[in-house]
Amino acid sequence: MPRFRRPRSPARLVRQVAAALLACLALVLAVRPPGPGSPAPLPMVQVTVAVxxxxxxxxxxxxxxxxxALPGDVVPDGSxxxxxxxxxxxxxxxxRSGEPVTDVRLVGPGLWSQVPAGEVAAPVRLADLAVATLLRAGDRVDVLAATASPGGPLTAPDPGGATVVVVAAGALVLAAPPAATEPGGAGTGTAGDGLLVLAVHPDTAARLAAAAATSTLTVTLGRP
Structure with a gap:
């Protein structure tokens, strides 16, 4: 005996037709060219990035x-x-991988342009190379000078007879040496000679130069 299919519900049929019409409308809107009042898409710009x-x-x-390729409105200055x-x-x-490499990431004029107004870039060589490699550009540090003789009012007696003087407070790190390569480790580069470049007031730069000639320098890390 032949079997007859039950007629579809009118409400269900209406829903199916409406869904089909909406899908067609979405497709038309997706492929339609922008109208005269629509904003033009931003041009893409080629930028050098880290691999x-x-x-x-x-x-x-x-x-x-x-x-x-990046949208023109997000390309950083100096790229x-x-x-x-x-x-x-x-x-x-x-x-980071994929990050645009700009002038302020490089040792050179772009970096020195980050020195705040009224300050200078001062090189500081630390006694402990490992301490220097813990630092990164943008850190804030206090520079301490340890000497064998008493100093000024900022000195603090050490049990071993040395004194410690704060010669720079809250100095901005402009450049720091890379971490040393360790056998089997993940470090890259060499520790160099522990040289930092700090942004400080000219008077502070003079104190740093004088302390470097007579004292052992180290740093403590503060809030950036």
Whole structure:
């Protein structure tokens, strides 16, 4: 005996037709060109970015850089579309994979432009290289000078007979050496000679230079 299908519910049929019409409308809107009042899409700009995470102190090579297309309104100032323009330059701060490499990330004029008004860039060589490699650009540090003879009112007697003087407080780190490579470890680069570059007041720079000639320098890390 033939079996007859039950007629569909009118309400269900209406819902199916409405869903089909909405799907067609969405497709038409998606492929329709923008009208005269619609904003034009932003042009894409080629920007040089890091291929992988790179530590501070890295000398950039051709294999460290590539280009990526970014919307024009998010391209940072100081960027470039030519990786070759950055080859051979040294990173003053670490960069992440895919991050645009700008002038303020490099040792050079772009970095010095970050020195606050009224301050100067002062090199400071620490006695403990490991301490220097813990620091990164943007950190704030106090520089301490340890001497074998009493100093001024900021000195604090040490049980061993030495005194400690605070010669710079809250100094901004502009550049720091990279972490030293350890056998089997993840460090990259060399620790160098523990040289930091700090942004300080000119008077503080003079005190740092004088302390470096007679004292052992170290730092304590403060809030950025």
């Amino acid at each position: 992988a995470d790179l530590p501070a102190g890295t000398t950039l090579g051709a294999g460290d850089l590539t280009t990526a 470039t579309s030519e990786p070759g323009a950055l080859t051979g330059q040294v990173l003053a701060a670490p960069v």
